[in-house]
Every structure is written in C-alpha cells, then in structure tokens.
Amino acid sequence: MGVSGSNAVMGRRGFLCSCCGLAAWNLVGGLLTGPARATTADPALDAFFAKAFARQAAKSPELRTALGLPGDQGAWDDLSDAAVAADDAALRADLATLRRDFPDAGLSPEGRLNKALWEYQAEAKLSAARWRSHDYPTDHFNGRHSDIIDTLTTYHPVRDQAGAQAWLARVARIDQPVDQLIQALQVRAENGVIAPRFSMEKALATTRAVLTGRPFVANAAAEASLLAGFRAKVSALDLPDAEKTALLAEAETLLSTRFAAAWTRLAAAMEAVLAKADDRDGVWKLPDGEAYYQHCLSRHTTLPLNPTDVHALGLAEVKRIHAEMETIKDQVGFKGDLQAFNHFLRTDRQFYFADDDAGREAYIKGANLILDRVKQVLDGQFNLKPKAPLVVQRFERYREASSTIARYGQPAADGSRPGIYYVNLSNMKEMPIWQMEVLAFHEGIPGHHMQIALAQEATGLPDFRRHDFHTAYVEGWGLYSERLPKELGFYADPYSDFGRLTFALWRALRLVMDTGIHAKRWTRVQAIDYFVANSAFTREVAEREVDRYIVYPGQACAYYIGMQKILVLREEAKQRLGRRFDIKRFHDTILGNGSLPLSVLEQVVDQWVKEV
Template sequence: MSHRLILAGASLLALAGCTTTAVPAGPTSVVVTQVAPPAPSAEEQAKAAHDELFALFSKSDDENLRRNPLNALFRGDLRYADRLGDNISDAYYAAEKAAAEQDLAGLAAIDRSRLTPTDQIAYDVFKFTTEDTLRGYQDDLLPLTRVRPMNHFFGIHTFYPTFASGQGAAPFRNLEDYENNLKRHKDYVTYLDRAIVRWREGMASGVVDTKLTVRNMIEQLDNQLKQKPAENSFLGPVRKFPDSFSAADRARLTAAYRASVDQELRPALTRVRDFLRSEYLPAARDGVGLMYLKGGPALYSYLVKSTTTLDMTPDEIHQLGLSEVARIRAGMDEVRREVGFKGDLPAFFNHLRTDPRFKMKSREALTQGYYDIGKKVDAELPRFFSITPKARLEIRPYETFREKFEAGGSYQNGTPDGARAGVFYFNAYDLPSRTTPGMTTLYLHEGAPGHHFQISLAQENEALPAFMRFGGNTAYVEGWALYAETLGYDMGFFKAPYQRFGTLSDEMLRAMRLVVDTGIHSKGWTRERAIDYMLSNSDMGRTDATAEVERYIAIPSQALAYKIGALTIQRLRTKAQTELGPRFDMRVFHDQVLNTGALPLSVLERKIEGWIAATRAA
C-alpha cells in the first residue's frame, strides 16, 4: 500500500480507491491518505469465483461419497469399500436433506456473474440437480417413496448379487477386497431387514406398492433361493481366486463365504420373500398407476419434471407421444411397401415376430452377432467423434438368474482410469421372442457411441467437477443414447429396409413410452391395455412388451426421458447445421454436447446456442 502526505491548508484531492485519516502532528495536522490496491481484474475475479465454486463442489462431493460409499466404489475409490451404505434410515434421509440445503446456501453466496461461461454451466447444473434432490426429501413426497424401498425393476435384491459376484463393479484383487465383500454382506442383510420395516410403515400409512410388482419380487427372490452352490452369485468370488492367494487363504475365505451365504444371506432373503408373500401382498394395491396411490398424482408430477428436466405436464407428453407414434408408424408402412409385403401393417408386425430368418438360434449366435456389430460400428466412429473413451467396452448376456425381468439391454459403466471396462448387457431370455433387425440399434444405444461414450467421456474428463463427471439426469443420458441410434443412418447401417425397420421399431418403443407411461400413471390405463397398445403399434413380442409395461409400472416417468431428450438434441443439431452451413462439423457438435457431462436440457440448449453464435462470429 502506498501513502501520500498532504499538509493542512493544501487542497484535498478526491482520490478514488483511497481512504484518508487526519493525524495530529504538532501545531498542524497531517492527513495520511492510504491508497487501496487496484480492483481485481475480470480474470482475477473469475478465478477467485471459480476457486470458491469448485471448493464447494469438492466438499459436497467428498461428503456425498462418505454418505454413499457405493458411489465411491463405482469410481474405483476404495476408501469406504468395506461398507454398502445406509440409504434407507431416517438418519440417512435427514443427512441428505441437510446436505442439499447446505450446498444451495453455499452456492447462493457465489456471484454467478463473475464466473466464466463454462463455470456458469457448472453452477447451473449444480443448482438444478441440488434443488431437484431437495424437492424429493420434502415432507409431502418422502413418505411416498421411503416406504417402497424395492421393486422388481429397481431393487438392491437384483443389483447386489451381480455386484458381489466377482463379475460386477466390486473389485476382487487382494485379500482386503475379499474381506470387504464379507463386511458389505452384513450391511446388505441390515438393508433387507430395514426394508421390511419400511414396507410395514407403508402398510400403516396406506402407501403400498402394486400386487404386480410384489409378485414379481417374490419370483425373483425364489429364483435366487433356488440357486445351487455351483451357480450361487455370492460364491462367485471363491470360484475364481487370484493366483497370488495361498492355499490357506483360499480355504479360509471359501469357508467364510459359504457361512455368510448359509447363515446370513439366505436367511435374510427368505425373511423378505416370506414377508412379501404372507403379509405385504394381501395389503398391496390393485391399480398399477400412481394415480391409485395416496399422494400419487403429486408424486408423478414431480417425477415427470425430475426425469425430463422440463416443465411439461403428463397430458402434454401424452399428446406428443401420440404424434410421434403416428409419424413413425407411417415410416414403418413405407418399409412394408418397399419390401413388397401384401398384408397390412399389423400383419407385417406379426411377420417380423414369427419369421425364422429374424431369429437367433442360440445365445452363442446372439453374442457373436453383437460382437460383429461392434466391429462395424468401431470402424465408423472416427468420422463422427474426435475424442473416444479410454475405457474398453465388453459385450455380455445378462446372467440367467435375472434375465427374465431385465430390459432388452443395458449398460454398466467402467472406471475413470479404464481399469474396469464398461459392459453392454443384452437379453437372451426367451430367444424365440427376440428378433434381429433391432440389434444394431440396441448396440448403438447401450454400447458405442451411446451410453459407453457419454458416460465414459464424462468421467474421464478430469477438468469437470466430480458431480458432472459422475452424475447426470435421465433426459440427457437416455436422450443422448437414443440420439446415438439415429447415427446409424449417417453410418450407412439402415439402408437395407429391414435394418431401417429395426431402428424405426426402437424409435417407436420410445414414442410409445410417452403414451403408455402417462396413460398408466395419469389416465388409469391397465397393464393389459398398455401391452395391447404396444403390440398393435410395433413388432415387439409379448414377452418384451410385458417386461416394458411392468417396468413403467415399477419406475414411473423414467421411460419418458428417452424421446424428450433425443428430440432436444436432434433439434439442436438441425439448428446448428442450418445456421452454420458449411462450417458445421459433426465431430465438433458431438464434442460440444458431450464435453460437459450430462446437462439439464435447458442448460444444454443455452450452451449449444452460445456455441453456434460464437462459431458464426469467429
């Protein structure tokens, strides 16, 4: 700090950024003027705001991992690997709510206007996500969700056996990994017993799940309890030890794992199965939609906004779905005419369901078919992406114990360092009901460049805060994957009419979801009506249509995200192509969509519009 001395009697200059203090100095007074340092530059202010913002992100993420140890383990962070977590107790819910309130208070203290455009995106995503999380913990919604802790599509009883099998995300590389798994087994038993308590709480309050969902859970638990030791998922790790393990350690761990299965896990699973069958099923509700649940309409409205990230009503989404179904149906009819099929469209659907040339003869043949598709897609990717994931992509069928109730395919992410590959799972259950024209589309969606690219590129981008690397929202994540299916046109995979019909069929599935999900939960559609609607507007087999409808019943609104997200990305691409003309680069557009993780759709739209404007001005 510099100082200036000005004698009394001299004229005092008005100095911006200075403070003046009169100091007695004998018979006269000396005025000491302190000159403040120059104001921080815009760059310095942005850096200070950035540091404050990212400190908040880091603290929030670290505390979240402590409360949710599985999130850490999926990233390859083993600090809490001996815990499964407690995400079902009152203490857990209170801690999550308090954390969200604290994070929002910290965010409000940061001046958004001083942030760079990229940091403003991070600010907006964090605000949206945290506000959405906090809304779910409010007193009008939490009592509707905490008393339904599991269902046949989204439940720890189907997740954990694979996770702990040696084939899931949990590592089994050393003795500590094996010991940690045994400790997590005890947390799993605790969770199952607390789930029974929650279900009983719902029975008392009149908030119960559907009979359909409960029957499916009972069947799933029966299937697990029937497993013989040679196929038991929980014994998977002791059927394949690392070579470094001594004979004594192998014998000790084998005995410990068998004791855990016989004395802890099987009894706990039996308790849940018996409770569901004898107590909960008689109390469960008949109506499958949320409109039949006490408080259900308000819950569905919240879920719709949370899933889509947009302010759309169930009726608006229903009407959008009907419009999309009509458009895609017309495209299907064009294929019917192109191949010279003489019957009408419903007859063509049945032709595709039943003709042997559209079937795979074995699980092995189906697996090889996906391997072949993967190689063809890999050859095309450099034309569309300048950056590709480090993580490998593996292709596997679902395990037989869970395949009946799974979707046609899914994706399990790998680790950020690429040590654990991402996995594309496909369903080989009831092969006669599955057809081949949609295989390429399914791979593009679940594998590359769909979920595998989007999720892997985000978590491998260390410049992003952790919540953007590892978090996300369904509309963006599933919207990108559905958009990735459409790249099959650009890659030349859908020139053949039956292949084109296959991708139209998958697009139809996502359009029908808009109609059926809202029909079930806001318009009173029955399970049977929903299945019939899907069969009459597509070539789906009854097994797939039934599994889809029962999925929508179990996890309301999730299925709405696909089409709404994809339509948004497609619209933004069309806008960029129109406004940029020859300056449009597909690879740059895809990088802009992917390089900041999964964004709420409104945030993504602002980002792409800003990129278009900057590109035009350059």
C-alpha cells in the same frame, strides 16, 4: 432398455440427482461449448465442489464401490430416516455456503455454470424429499434388494485379498441394509404405497431365486450366483491356494448363515406386503398421485411438461413412424397390412438365432461385430472418444425373467471394470436379428457407452458433473445414437432399417402408454394390448416393458423427449451456421460437458453457435 448403474450405483442415497424441472437459470455466457476444460480460474469453488463430493463419498461406501473410488468397501450405506435427514441438513448447509461465499460476479463463465448446476441439483434433491415415501422400496424392476445384489455381484472389486475380505465383511453386515429395507416396506405399506400385485410377485420370485444353489440348498447341482461369482474372482487372485480355500470357506459359511437368514426374512416381509397389494397399476392410486406423476415426468425429462401434451405428441409420432414403416414393408414386397408384417417379423424363423447355447453365443458374437464396425467410422463424427473398453455380456440368470431386453452398465472410474452391454438371452425369440444393430448402437457405441464413459473421463469437470445422470439427456442421446448410424451407411438391410423404426416407434409408444397408465388410468392389459397392436414386439416383450412403465413412472417419456431436443438443436445449428457447421464439433459440444438438463443443453449449443 436403460442404464444400469444409475439406480444400483446411486442406491437410494444418490448423487445430487435431477429430480425436477430446471429452474430458469440464465447461463448464457457461462457455458462450456467444447471438450471440458479445467476450471482453474475458480480454485476456491473447485475446492468447495471437491470437498462436498468427498464428504458424500465418505458417507457412501456403495458409491465408492460403484465408481471405483478409494476407501472402505466393506460396509453398506446407511439409509435410515436419521441418516437421510442428516444428508438433507448437510446439503442445505452446503447450499447456503455456496451462495454466501461464491457470488456470480467473482466467478469465471465455467464457474458460474458449475455453480448453477450444483444449485439446481441441490434444490431438486431437497424439493424431491416430499415424494421420498412415494417410491416402491421393492418392485420387479428397481429396488434396494436389487442394489444389494448388484453391489455384491457386479460392482464390488475383488482384486486382492483386501477386496475379498471387504466382500466378506459386507456379507457379514447384511442385516443392516435388509432390515432398513424391511422397515421401508412396512412403513410404505401402512401408507398405501405398494407396488401392484404382479410387480410384487415378480420381485418376490427374484428375491427367492437368489437363495437357489449351494450353499443355500444342500447338494444342489450348481452354486448360487453369489458364491459362484466370488469363487471366480478369488480364483483369479495371486494368492496361495490355502488362502483362497480359506476365503471361500468363510464365504460359504457367511452366505449360508448370515445372508440366508436375512434374505429369508426379507422374502417373508415382501410376501406380507404382497398380501396387501392390488391390481391398480398407475401412481394415480397413491396419495396426491396426480401431483406425484407430474413430479416424476418433470424429474425425468428435466422439463415442465404436461401429461396431456405428452400423450398427444406420442399419438402424432406413432402415426408418423407407421407411415415410414409402410414404405419399408412395400419395399420388401410384403403383401398385407402392417399388423400382418409385424406378425411375420415376430414369427418367421429366419429372423432368430436358435434358442440354445450356440444361438446365444452367435448373438453375442454378432453384437461385437456390429460394434467393431461402427468404431471404424467414429473419426468422421467425433473428436472425443472414450478410453474405457466395452464388452457384451449376458444378463445374470437370476434377473433375466424380470429384466428388459438389454441394459448398459457403466465402467468403473479407476478402469477396473469396463462398460458392459448386457443382453437378455433367456428367450431368443425376443431378440430378433433385425433389431441387433439398433440395440447395439443404443446401449453401446455411439450410445450409452460413448456418453457415460466420456463423462467419467472428463477430468476438467467437477466430480459431481462427471457422474451426474439426467434421464432425458442420457436416454435422449441413446435414442439419437440409434438414428445417427443411418447417416453413416448402416441399416443397409431393409429389415434392419425396420428394426431401427421399431425402436423409434417403441419410444413414441412410451409417451402414449406412460401417460395413459399414470394420468389416464389405463390398465396393464389395456397398455399391453395397445403396444402389441401397434408394434412388432412380441406380447412377452410388451408385458415386460409395460410392467416397467408401471413401476417407473415418467422415466419412459424421457427417451423421445431427449432425442427430439438434440435433433432440434442440431437442425437449428445447421441453419444458423451453414457451411461452418461441423458435425464433430456439434457432437463434442453435446458430449463434452457431462449430463445436462435439456434447457441447459439448449443454452450450451446456442453459445457454441455464437462462438463459431
């Protein structure tokens, strides 16, 4: 599970992404402690932020596409070394300007917070340059190859003929992103930065799968997803049939020539790198691997955590949650130990929809019903609610085999695309009914959709904050959102409540496995065996999850760390405020400021408590 868009939307260029632990900013007295309000007290500073963001968007057509911003949509981001170096230079210049022209003494409290966060993000991005060559250009979970397809299939708008022509222009220019990706693959490989063999094999299979169907395979029974998606969008346009036919004909020609040639070249380059891959799984194998993992852990949690301490926390939480699970097992009258109960939940047919189209339709219908029910109780918990709609949708077929069980795709800022709760329905035996509630709450409402859509709609925040993404905050809120409905009467069925605990356990297990793989040199099989032995997930799910942790070091730890911080802040606020504690205002304080590093979030809540 996770948030799509955070990788695909940002590509490798990214916003001023959070890449390391927060410096010791002293922001008390400069915090927004409720719904975001406009920073009109600092018009010159606001203009600086707007100009910096506009310049970044001007350089990134993929960013404009993903966020629904105006401008040319027919090109690709330039991710060459020269372009990245120019971005770094521009960022350094902007940082110097900010510090020279906007001293704290002349700013409002909100302005000081905005300035500090922009400085933090800029410094984090620049300090992360040391590790830029340590990520895998392609792996089975992330990578530029996925970004390219996501842009063409999900994010690129085709609302009129101009949008369709821009899509065709992108296909015609496919050589640029593909050749830059091939170069990155080759340079990383020369330096020993290659994803493990299993990951490269999956990534290669996914890449080749893009070229299945017409027009890539003559006389194929079905169209390739790229052509089918474009056809569906063009068919919905208010254009004469002749113009639609011409657009589709051009798409077939470009896909079968330009795109097919470039994508075949990419597959060959990936195959050459695969030949050099090995079965060492942790990033300890990379140059300065231990320091790199510490960077990854700090980047995703926004805290200076020690891998040994995180591992110990995970072990303790696994033990605690197992005890709660034992209580539910006894409640339903199951005779046997927890492992036997997990096996029962994994294998009994009553807990699964049929593995056919009717079963998949029933799952999506059930997920929508759950979300409809929770929407009805939001007024008692939140003043802030998103305007963007949310839809439940199956993953694209070509990516199901290597994807996790669910994912959230953020809406377009201009309202042209809803938030999307993706579910992986390739194998219904991996999607038990007793996990439907918790999964919908995390990815949809009150989880990722609630938080991310609200951030995008917070017009009182500068653009760089509305679209920011700190993993520990975003995923911490997602995990908190799994727990909150328990307080509102959901999880009435004990099996569903056990499902809630399986997800909490899952994230505690991640603390153990992520640090085990990357700091303690666990093997892939060792991690999978640990996952299966301690949870109700199938081995197939365990394999997919462990494979994700291997190529995405540190990210999996952010969920539990973020949730713990929110729960601690809530309990401390309740103790300090007593009867004056208002859960709606607490939630508005957490959500009303966009994504924040955890240490800043702590100061936001502390200031709110003082104001109350």
